[in-house]
Amino acid sequence: MKTFSTRIAVRDYELDSQGIVNNANYLHYLELARHEFCQQAGYSFAQMAADGLDPVVRRAELDYIAPLRMGDVMEVELTMSRRGAKFLFNQAIFRAADHSPVLRAVITIACLEGGRISRGDRLAEKFADYLTDSEQ
Amino acid sequence: MKTFSTRIAVRDYELDSQGIVNNANYLHYLELARHEFCQQAGYSFAQMAADGLDPVVRRAELDYIAPLRMGDVMEVELTMSRRGAKFLFNQAIFRAADHSPVLRAVITIACLEGGRISRGDRLAEKFADYLTDSEQ
């Protein structure tokens, strides 16, 4: 299983009045990492849209371990697996400075084609090098 | 010149680490007020899109007078005027509790039709009851 990793710096406007990154922004970071992964894997979201594919988030499980703060840089790691018509992204965020865990997440994606749920075969083909079957 | 007014409550996630509403959110509030105004005036953004009209912001002038904080409710007032092919929204935000001034803004809008700048006549017709000519 190949692991993709990217670095993202916290932006000051992402902090809330408690001085920590607001919970909702982690969904942005996770999405950003997935989109960068897709682009690097050779099949960008823009290309998917052009091909009539529309990946949508079906489920998100987020475990918040420790908050990010002003000036922090994070590493976002992900692996991708398939379970039937669904694609699972196991994602983890670490603080880059000490690789301490910040958040763990499982994001489940389904793929629409022409507005209907597809079996995901076209997506699976494009990401064959990165996919493992999820046994569960 | 008719004045439109709407109330918006600050949401906690709009605060930044200084405990005040982040500057960028005021553009959201102003947009929200303009869209509510359009809807109430009988010509919503959804309808404009359906009609092939695409209003775009050309210029924004924002004077920040005092910050909004947690729990604040604001009043957003606006008047609309026309200057040639452009539409000007004079907008002001007040803290509802004491009507103290928070922000003044002038937002200049142009209207695309089929991707090209239009003279704005269709928009002007729809908002005729609210429009004054801007002399300047």
Add this chain to the structure above:
Amino acid sequence: MKTFSTRIAVRDYELDSQGIVNNANYLHYLELARHEFCQQAGYSFAQMAADGLDPVVRRAELDYIAPLRMGDVMEVELTMSRRGAKFLFNQAIFRAADHSPVLRAVITIACLEGGRISRGDRLAEKFADYLTDSEQ
């Protein structure tokens, strides 16, 4: 178990390029509903902060059922329960127009006091009228 319910209108800037509300915004809606619930229950976030209590999200499970679109109004329902030192919010979002389900979520909160995880007794006391013990 008392159910709290509030209405929130989708704002146009919350839509993404697919024309649907971006996934991250649902965390904002859920937070907004929880904060309104706390205020109505008589113990606002501002008051908690003044009392040295700092509730933090530990886990979020979100099931996305159907997307919200431009012009939609949603109802956000919640119930609150306690499991040891943790507080669970069962939240559901419905489209107001037809009460069709949009999202279901379980948000787990822990409460810091002076920067350390507390047993949550002070919070439990304040919300005694709304709390059930979570058996699981």
Add this chain to the structure above:
Amino acid sequence: MKTFSTRIAVRDYELDSQGIVNNANYLHYLELARHEFCQQAGYSFAQMAADGLDPVVRRAELDYIAPLRMGDVMEVELTMSRRGAKFLFNQAIFRAADHSPVLRAVITIACLEGGRISRGDRLAEKFADYLTDSEQ
């Protein structure tokens, strides 16, 4: 007058339903560039806060020239000048691919010390190498 320049990539969640970057996000980009500039100039926002300095935006003038779209990378340039107790940031955003102009802005900052408007001398000292007097 020294020009600072930084690169920022558009993130997909910053697009709105018209497929272009929402207007409010440009204030985020401009802020991000200013904060990076301050850090590189040797006096970060975190350090200012630690020193009791609190720079606040007083006025923003934004001219929107052309929209950024999915996949775009931008260059944000800025110069800094002083006009009495105020600091002016002249900022311009270009599309990196062809250096075509996207937005021009003038952001006016005042500096609070202990909650009161200061003459800005401490800030001016720190940024002496970058400052020109603004004649106007």
